[in-house]
Amino acid sequence: MPRPRSLTDDQLVAAALAVVDRDGLAALTMRAVARELGVATMGLYRYVADRSALELLVVDHVFRTVDLELPDSSWEDRIRLLLDRIRVAVARHPAVVPLVLRHRQAAPGSLRLIETMLEALTDGGFTGTERVLAQRTLIGHLLGFLQNEHHAALSGPGTIVxxxxxxxxxxxLARTAADARSVPPDEEFRRGLDIVLRGLSSR
Structure with a gap:
């Protein structure tokens, strides 16, 4: 019997994203990914231990697509650019938002992003507990926005109702919801982030 062909992490991720983008997150199973790759399901376990390990590969890939090279500008502008790049990277595969929330602290690519964010905050004079709270507040804005944009968008059915x-x-509520329907996602994210940054800057 011929030995199964070797698979790279990139091939595993590409297959997993193909399944998720086409059929949704609920369809992400070892069997579905194996079928996408043209291999036996049991053969897939030679490369990843289980679905959770496969999810981690996907999240790490999404984070690693974010460009960490930032211009020599103010710490606020660097934060704006970095978080917007993360938002855009996740938006390429919106169904993975729950995976980003679940695995963001375990994916090596995420750790690199956090380190870059902390560098900007440190340049802004944040240290110790202040830096912890600033970083957590910024991440909270980003993750909350991703959930809203892809699961409860302002232009979505909930706001319409x-x-x-x-x-x-x-x-x-009726007036605010009517106003909300005219706010594009980019504007919602950037103006919301500006509010957060103004608060951090006035500490």
Whole structure:
């Protein structure tokens, strides 16, 4: 019996992303990825221990596509650019957002991004606990936005329903939801990040 062909991590990731992009995250199984690669399911276990290990490879790949070269500019502008690059990288495969939340602290590519972010914050004068809280606040904005953009977008059905509520019962919610429908995702992310950065800058 011929020995199964060798597979690289890049091939595994490409197959996993093909499955997720086409059929959704729920379809990501060892069997589905093996079928995408044209190998037996059991043969796939020679390369990854289980689905969780496969997910980690996918998340690491997404993070490693982010360009870490930042211009010599203010710490705020470097943070803006870095977080926007992360947002764009994840948006190429929106179904992986839950995996990003689940594995972001284990993926080596994520650790490199965090180190780059901490360098910018350090240049901004953040140290100790202040740096911890600043970094966590920025990550919270990014992850919250990714969830909203891909699972509860302002232009999505939830906002549409809220904008059609009775203004007598929900005057502020109905008006706010109607206003929200006109905000593009890029504007929502960048203006929200500006609010966070202004708060951090005024510490």
């Amino acid at each position: 809220m904008s059609e509520l009775s203004p007598d019962d929900y005057p502020l």
